[in-house]
Every structure is written in structure tokens, then in C-alpha cells.
Amino acid sequence: MANQGEAAAYYSGAPQQGNYYQMQEPSGYPQQHAPPPPPQYNQNYAPPPPQGVPPQQNGYQQQSYGEKPGFDQTFKIEKPKWNDWWAGLLLIAVFLGYAAVSGIAIQGYSHTKGFNGGGIYNSRNDFGLDTNTIVLFAFVLVVAIVLSYAYMWCARAFTKQFIWITGILNIVFGFVTAIYMLSRKYWSGGIVFLLFAVFYVFCFISWIPRIPFSVVMLQTTIDVSKKYGHVYMVSLLGGILATAFGAWFSVTLAAVYVKYQPSANNPACNTGAGGCGSGKVIGLIVFITFAMYWISEWLKNTIHVTISGVYGSWYFMGPNSFPKGATRGALKRALTYSFGSISLGSLIVAIIQFMRQICSAAQQGAAQDGNMIGMAIFCCLQCLIGILEWAVEFLNRYAFSYIALYGKPYVAAAKATWKMIKDRGIDALVNECLIGPVLSMGAFFVGYASALLAYLYLIFTSPSYNSNGSFTPVVVAFAFVIGTQICQIFTTPLSSGLDTIFVAMAWDPEVLMRDHTDLYHQMVAVYPHVQQAIHA
Secondary structure, three states: OOOHHHHHHHOOOOOOOOOOOOOOOOOOOOHHHOOOOOOOOOOOOOOOOOOOOOOOOOOOOOOOOOOOOEHHHHOOOOOOOOOOHHHHHHHHHHHHHHHHHHHHHHHHHHHOHHHHOOOOOOOOOOOOOOHHHHHHHHHHHHHHHHHHHHHHHHHHHOHHHHHHHHHHHHHHHHHHHHHHHHHOOOHHHHHHHHHHHHHHHHHHHHHHHHHHHHHHHHHHHHHHHHHOOHHHHHHHHHHHHHHHHHHHHHHHHHHHHHHHOOOOOOHHHHOOOOOOOHHHHHHHHHHHHHHHHHHHHHHHHHHHHHHHHHHHHHHHHOOOOOOEOHHHHHHHHHHOOOHHHHHHHHHHHHHHHHHHHHHHHHHHHHHHOOOHHHHHHHHHHHHHHHHHHHHHHHHHHHHHHHHHHHOOOHHHHHHHHHHHHHHOOHHHHHHHOOHHHHHHHHHHHHHHHHHHHHHHHHHHHOOHHHOOOOOHHHHHHHHHHHHHHHHHHHOHHHHHHHHHHHHHHHHOHHHHHHHOHHHHHHHHHHOOOHHHHOOO
């Protein structure tokens, strides 16, 4: 049995508030699974233990007396409370700029609505995006919402088969999309989708031995989310906001082309602020695309931080001492004290995603011009940027889980979280779990469906502005981005719960063995190395 001094040593480097964990060996463990004494970490990155919890009674059981403490009392944050505030102000400024550009562009579009058509047809615009494109993006949004919701439903209803369903559907749909585009001689899009499909075949085959462990983690995440229904309420609200923003972006994108695309017969050039010009169109498209990435990333990460507060409360406090108003408290922290930190982390990812989008557009343009060397160069560059994006997002997920509970600045949280995960061996479990890649594959599946819908729409409606196919790469690329971003926001509850559980295991593996023994034994049954990983 470990004494109070050992527990204090375990939390070395963090403020101590008393005997929060009176360590003793849990009963009922098989001899071969008996946990060793808690390791002595003197790393100065362990979080402070939850506040407001009475001393432990009767071994490890938590006995609450009186009213339960709130989230802010359970997971207190140190001053200064407002971290990375400059990034938050910059995000607000970008949002206001986006709103101004959108308002001016939509005003120009509204004055020439008759010229651009009132629906799919009857447009006299033969030089840029018009009402036909807005209707296209409306269909894309509907498909993205329906498929994202169906994907989440499959995760809850068919948890064990979910990984297989995702992998197989993603591969099949990728090949179908690629083959159809190639049959239509749309070489750039067909080759890109074909490469993605082949890559996913290789990945999925290599993932098969890791599926049992991933199923256990996914089932745990879903069980917790079902018990605390606010998780799905946050996801639903986030999905609605993402859809509304996607619709706003779609209208703004078309309106910018309508308002500023240079042409002798463009009446919008003489209305509202500014004249037409190719440079103006490129500059505004670059700005609103970057703003779209940053704002949507911020929304996704705000949902992640909110839900991480719920899962962190479940892990550390258990159902009996679950903090009052955990969801509301975590959301309040995400929108106030951690707003700047979330904005900063989202900015880094948005910049990388934007660079990748530019490479993708350049690759498709080179393919249309028959420049195979340029296409190969941009394809390789896109892959390198994709690896960088994966690494940053990987770090962000766990850093944001830390920020959710303890309100640290972004850079400090990222450094501490990564060092903690590596030093304590949890990186082995993270690499063994497939849920993150599977959810990404699901988002890409929705993106494929959105891109294919946009491509088919352009073929069958044959808008006059796209008579030579010059706008096909632009429209298909944006449809893919919109579908992918919406699905990622819908699936955030699952990925956030999983990330928080992994980080919490790194913070305090003893809680897993003490208060979540069923989960611990299930993990040992499908992945025995977990016994060494959490004691590394």
C-alpha cells in the first residue's frame, strides 16, 4: 500500500491541496496484472489534482458530502487567466473583415441577380460563378449533413463493425469516384482520387491487427457520451453552426466572382464599392478561403475543448462526484479564458490547410495544362504539407485537452503534453488506436461524396461559365473542403473523448486502474502491452 507521501510525490510539480488520492493496491486484480507502485515523476508538468473533492474514504471510493462542486471549482486555473489574447483579437478582426467582404460582394450580387439567374438555369453569366453555383453548394451542404449524421449513427449503432464499414466504404467510394472521373477524361481529379484510394487500401490492410483495441476505446467513448447527453447536444449545435457558416461561405464565394470577375458584360463592376479585376478576385478568394479555414477550425476546436471537459470530469471524478455543470463550465472556459489559445492553435492548422489547398489547386491547374512535371512537383509538395498538417493536428488534439481542464497557454500546453505523452509511454497507445484515422477517413468519404456530387452537377447542368471546364477544379475542390469540414465537426465528440482519455491516462494511470477497472482489463485483454505503456 502506498502512503500519502507517495501520492504527493506522484503529483510532484503541481500545487498540492491535501490528501486527494490515498494510494492502496486495488483488490481483485489477477496476480499477473497487479499494478506496480505509482512512478515518481518529477517533471513539473503533472496537472494539479481536481479541487473540491473530500478526502478518500474506504480505499479508493470517493464519498461526496453536500452539494457537488462546479467545473470551475473542480479544475481551477492559475492566473493569468486570459492566455494568448492577441490571437483571439486577430481572429475577431479576420472574422469582421470576412463579414465586410461578404457584405460588399453579396450586395453586388443582389443588384445583378436577374443577370446571374434565379436558379439553376436562365443565367446570362458566362464569365464566373453565378446562382447556379450557389444552388450546387446548397446540395453539397445537404449531402454533407445527411452523410455526417448517418456516419455518427453508424458509430453508435454498429460500434464493433464501424471501423470495417468506414474502411471499406472509403476505399470503394474512392475508386468509384476516381474511375468515373477518369472515364470522363477529367485527369487531374481522377488521378488524385485514385492515389488516395490506393493509399487507403495499404493503410487499412496494415491496420487490421489493431482493430480490437480500437473497438474497445470507441465503445468506451460512446458509452460515456450516451451517459452524458450534453456531448451530442454540443455536437448538434456545432454541426448547425458549421452548416450555416458553410452556406454563408458558399454564397460569399459565388458573390465575389459575380462582383469582381472582369468582363465587358459584367454589370456588377459598376455597382457598390470598387471595380473589377483578376487580382482583386484572387486576393479576395485567398482571404475568404483562409478565413473559412481558420473560423471552421476554431469552431471544431471549441467543441473539442468543451467535450474534453466532460470526459476529463468523467475520468478523474467518476459518476458519483461528476462536477455540476461540467459541459456549461467547459464551454464557458473555451469561449473566455481559453479563447485566445484555441484561436492560436487553430491558426497554425488553418495556415497549413490553406497551403495544402493552394498546392491542390496548382496541381489540378498543371494537370489541365498538360504539365506533368509541375503536377508531380505539386503532388509531392502537397503530401509533405499533409504530413505536417497531421503532426500539428496530432499535437493540437492533446494540447487542447490539457487546456480544457487547466487553462494553460497554447505553447506551454503543447510542449508539456507532448513531453508527458512521450515520457509516460502513452504514445504507444495513441499509435495503436485507429479511431483518429478512421474518423478522418469518414470525413474524407463525405468529402468524396460532396466532390462527386459537384462534378456530376456541373456535367448535367452545364452552366455557361464552365463551358470549357475551367471552373471544375475550383468548384470540386471547395465542395470537397466543405463536406470534409462539416463531417469533422459532427464527429468531434468521438475524437475528443478518445483524446482526453489518452491524455488523462498519461496524467494519472492509477485512476484508470483504480476507478475504471473494467476498461483497464478490457484493454489488457486485447492489448497486453498497455500494462507496460502506462508505467513506462
